[in-house]
Amino acid sequence: MPVTLMALIAAAAVFGGAAPAGQTPAGGRAAPQTRAAPARGGINVDPAVVPAGMFYVGATVHVSAVVPADADIAMVCLGETHALTLKKKGKALGVIWMNVADVSFEQVPDLYLLRTSERLEGMAEPDVLKTLAVGYDGLEARAGPGPGAETLFGELTRLKQRDHLWDVAEGAVAVQPAGNEFALATTDFSLPAKAPPGVYRIVVYAFHDGEGGVVGESRVRVRQAGLAALISTLAVEHGLLYGVLAALIAVAVGRARGVVFGLGSKGGH
Amino acid sequence: MNLSIYLPVAGSAVGIPLLLGLGGLVGFLSGLFGVGGGFLMTPLLIMIGIPPTVAAASDSNQIVAASSSGTYAHARAGSVDFPMGILLLLGGVAGGSAGVLLIRLLRALGNADFVITVTYVVMLGGIGSYMFVESIRSMRVGRVVRDEVPRPSLYARAAQALPWRVHFRRSNVRLSVLMPLFLGALVGVLAAIMGVGGGFIMVPVMVYLLRMPMHVVVGTSLFQILFTCINVTVLQASVNGTVDFVLALVLLLGSVVGAQLGAGVSKRLKADQLKILMAIIVLVVTVKMLLGLLMAPAFLLSYAGGH
Numbered sequence: 001m002p003v004t005l006m007a008l009i010a011a012a013a014v015f016g017g018a019a020p021a022g023q024t025p026a027g028g029r030a031a032p033q034t035r036a037a038p039a040r041g042g043i044n045v046d047p048a049v050v051p052a053g054m055f056y057v058g059a060t061v062h063v064s065a066v067v068p069a070d071a072d073i074a075m076v077c078l079g080e081t082h083a084l085t086l087k088k089k090g091k092a093l094g095v096i097w098m099n100v101a102d103v104s105f106e107q108v109p110d111l112y113l114l115r116t117s118e119r120l121e122g123m124a125e126p127d128v129l130k131t132l133a134v135g136y137d138g139l140e141a142r143a144g145p146g147p148g149a150e151t152l153f154g155e156l157t158r159l160k161q162r163d164h165l166w167d168v169a170e171g172a173v174a175v176q177p178a179g180n181e182f183a184l185a186t187t188d189f190s191l192p193a194k195a196p197p198g199v200y201r202i203v204v205y206a207f208h209d210g211e212g213g214v215v216g217e218s219r220v221r222v223r224q225a226g227l228a229a230l231i232s233t234l235a236v237e238h239g240l241l242y243g244v245l246a247a248l249i250a251v252a253v254g255r256a257r258g259v260v261f262g263l264g265s266k267g268g269h
Numbered sequence: 270m271n272l273s274i275y276l277p278v279a280g281s282a283v284g285i286p287l288l289l290g291l292g293g294l295v296g297f298l299s300g301l302f303g304v305g306g307g308f309l310m311t312p313l314l315i316m317i318g319i320p321p322t323v324a325a326a327s328d329s330n331q332i333v334a335a336s337s338s339g340t341y342a343h344a345r346a347g348s349v350d351f352p353m354g355i356l357l358l359l360g361g362v363a364g365g366s367a368g369v370l371l372i373r374l375l376r377a378l379g380n381a382d383f384v385i386t387v388t389y390v391v392m393l394g395g396i397g398s399y400m401f402v403e404s405i406r407s408m409r410v411g412r413v414v415r416d417e418v419p420r421p422s423l424y425a426r427a428a429q430a431l432p433w434r435v436h437f438r439r440s441n442v443r444l445s446v447l448m449p450l451f452l453g454a455l456v457g458v459l460a461a462i463m464g465v466g467g468g469f470i471m472v473p474v475m476v477y478l479l480r481m482p483m484h485v486v487v488g489t490s491l492f493q494i495l496f497t498c499i500n501v502t503v504l505q506a507s508v509n510g511t512v513d514f515v516l517a518l519v520l521l522l523g524s525v526v527g528a529q530l531g532a533g534v535s536k537r538l539k540a541d542q543l544k545i546l547m548a549i550i551v552l553v554v555t556v557k558m559l560l561g562l563l564m565a566p567a568f569l570l571s572y573a574g575g576h
Contacts, residue, residue, distance in 0.1 A: 243506025
């Protein structure tokens with residue numbers, strides 16, 4: 001009896017949702033229950049909470065999901081979406097390169113990391129991918145065009161890629177059979193340190209015979225911790241006090257330097 | 270081994286050795302010339318990925334440490350002209366406020382970026398070229414400028430005609446109090462437009478326009494920079510929330526060592542040699558900026574907030 005993709009997607013959600021946390025049907029990497037994100041659609045995220053302390057340089061987040069067998073899989077780690085205004089560089093007086101205009105984009109995610117099991121172009125028709133915002137074409141459709149942004153989405157993409165905030169990796173999702181109708185899809189997302197603290201959605205898509213849909217969704221949270229959190233909170237909520245303290249500590253360090261290196265330490269000549 | 274540190278306000282991780290190195294470089298210049306180094310440090314921080322607004326504000330914070338140490342030591346050595354410094358500071362605050370209003374007006378008119386960029390290149394290029402040529406000339410004739418008999422230029426005649434002339438004992442110059450007030454205001458306007466502390470403009474102003482001796486220039490410049498940067502740090506933290514203290518702390522740890530090296534080197538150099546070195550550094554920065562203006566940028570878009 002033929003089974004449609006949508007039916008399988010629904011079944012995967014039910015199956016995955018019922019699967020005990022920390023156990024994966026195909027023996028994939030298990031997520032500790034205490035650290036696993038609240039999963040919908042059988043998605044495990046490890047770790048579900050990423051602490052950003054003083055020595056945080058980014059983190060690798062492992063994601064596993066129960067998906068329909070024989071489907072091509074895409075997983076997206078998605079940040080908050082908001083309007084973004086950037087400076088556009090152009091030539092002034094025909095010679096000097098400088099900021100010449102503001103460029104506005106309507107919906108731009110802070111973070112967009114896409115991992116797929118196959119090449120994107122072979123997974124579904126471009127319109128399907130665009131509708132689901134799987135791939136840069138879908139992002140472009142949502143991003144604009146705002147005033148002056150018609151031809152600059154490519155530049156926005158390059159800017160985001162430079163900071164490792166947007167990234168597409170085809171073939172980076174491993175899919176292993178887990179029974180007749182299901183499989184286990186796994187991938188790793190590298191969260192860059194530049195990704196701001198907050199909640200990031202992990203969305204899993206399945207594609208088959210040109211159809212596509214969301215298998216399930218989970219979350220990973222990046223939160224500042226320890227001294228970094230203390231400093232950040234002070235800076236945001238008590239700016240004046242923070243500024244005075246920063247200046248006073250700097251003066252004290254300067255004086256300490258004079259003591260350590262002797263009073264002849266003038267910082268000049 | 271993880272040698273990076275997370276900057277909670279900047280929201281990024283940067284290598285500790287890199288920050289220590291940058292701090293050391295700025296500290297070295299501070300020790301050598303008595304400048305804050307903001308004109309060099311802020312672009313360098315932006316180049317390594319720090320947001321422009323955070324780079325400028327945090328740089329001010331770290332300069333507070335470097336300049337407080339230097340000011341204290343110079344004050345004990347008697348090489349800070351406090352009356353002159355206070356007048357320059359008062360003028361600087363007034364000029365800085367006027368400069369902020371001017372920038373707001375220019376932004377409303379839509380050409381602030383052009384004015385900022387051109388001001389940067391013209392000021393850096395002009396000061397660097399003048400210092401370089403003057404220092405070469407001074408070294409050739411074997412005497413410093415302040416020993417020369419001033420030519421009765423329009424500037425000299427105007428300076429002598431101003432009222433309220435007083436003797437500044439530390440600097441051993443007799444000037445109208447209006448001069449440091451006016452020149453301080455002028456530097457304040459330029460510093461506000463360019464988004465820097467203004468030390469690299471103030472030092473040449475003290476040497477060439479106020480005719481102050483170099484050893485007093487360094488101490489007085491540091492004194493003025495100290496209070497300017499305290500003001501900027503508190504304002505930026507309370508109004509814009511852009512001071513990253515962790516970034517400032519690592520930079521100033523590097524600058525502590527750099528400043529000692531700078532001070533050590535400066536003792537071995539003559540005033541003219543120091544001036545020509547500073548002129549070369551200013552000119553190198555100018556050329557770098559000029560190339561940035563003339564060559565096609567790697568990215569046609571940039572985040573708002575920088576120059």
